[in-house]
Amino acid sequence: MKIDAQPIGKIKAPKSPYVYPGYASLIIFSKAGGTMNKTIVSLFMAVTVLLGGCTKNTAEPILTPSASSPDTDASIDSPVPGTATQMKSDAAGVQTVKDPDSTTVLVNKHFALPADYKPKDMVFPDVPFLFKEKIEKREMRQEAAHALEALFAAAKQDGIRLAGVSAYRSFTTQKVLFAHYAEQSGKANAITYSAAPGTSEHETGLAIDLSGSDGKCAAQDCFADTKEAAWLAANAPAYGYIIRYPKGKESITGYQYEPWHIRYVGTKVSKEIASKGLTLEEYLKQE
Ligand SMILES: [Zn+2]
Numbered sequence: 001m002k003i004d005a006q007p008i009g010k011i012k013a014p015k016s017p018y019v020y021p022g023y024a025s026l027i028i029f030s031k032a033g034g035t036m037n038k039t040i041v042s043l044f045m046a047v048t049v050l051l052g053g054c055t056k057n058t059a060e061p062i063l064t065p066s067a068s069s070p071d072t073d074a075s076i077d078s079p080v081p082g083t084a085t086q087m088k089s090d091a092a093g094v095q096t097v098k099d100p101d102s103t104t105v106l107v108n109k110h111f112a113l114p115a116d117y118k119p120k121d122m123v124f125p126d127v128p129f130l131f132k133e134k135i136e137k138r139e140m141r142q143e144a145a146h147a148l149e150a151l152f153a154a155a156k157q158d159g160i161r162l163a164g165v166s167a168y169r170s171f172t173t174q175k176v177l178f179a180h181y182a183e184q185s186g187k188a189n190a191i192t193y194s195a196a197p198g199t200s201e202h203e204t205g206l207a208i209d210l211s212g213s214d215g216k217c218a219a220q221d222c223f224a225d226t227k228e229a230a231w232l233a234a235n236a237p238a239y240g241y242i243i244r245y246p247k248g249k250e251s252i253t254g255y256q257y258e259p260w261h262i263r264y265v266g267t268k269v270s271k272e273i274a275s276k277g278l279t280l281e282e283y284l285k286q287e
Helices: 017-030 034-052 056-063 084-091 142-157 169-187 187-193 221-225 227-239 265-276 280-286
Strands: 160-167 205-214 241-245 259-263
Touching: 084 227, 142 227, 142 259, 169 187, 187 205, 187 259, 205 227, 221 227, 221 259, 227 241, 227 259, 227 265, 241 265
Parallel strands: none
Antiparallel strands: 160 205, 205 259, 241 259
């Protein structure tokens, strides 16, 4: 949130009478000064939201995730900025994939999984995650999970300690997330930073976001400069995984470079994709 960047004294009195009680609270509490200010502003914002979010400027920082938000459960793989119009027109023409259980299934803004698709062979891969709970986002399809275990073991031998950040995401979870974002900022905006249900690769059970075991830069751009990212780029293909959204291929994948998001496709395909410098889209097109 960027609330702190806004000096408390410069907040203008909202014009709407509905937010005035919140503003009054701000004036009273801000006299306490110092470290209280942040809390006071939050209180002001909370009051504003309770009153219906009448003032756009104050409601936005709380409710709208950044378009460049990292790929965590709260904010999904971020589509390339500026493609909102393109994606909006695509939305009507999204096709449903016929082979959702294939390890090479293509899921992107143009190809969606069938509604309510649920992979059948889900397991908890025996690798460390940044959290302890055995919950949905720890699950993966069995074949991908076993390959992930081998990948983690190989990384460890090379002195690279990886951790899972987020793997499976069900259609229902994606639907709830997307509906939440659409409600807050409108569907046209939501689709610029969130994936519509059925179109997130995490729903296949074949994709996972990784970080180093310290969790630094987890699903953030700065992960690109870590030794873990370098190791993954060089070694993931040997274990059937690809860096799904490579740098420089944004116009093909529809997503920004995400060095942390790996996708299982099997070793035959992963090795060919890596050696030829392809994306999954390009690989399938040449088939
Ligand atoms: Zn991801």
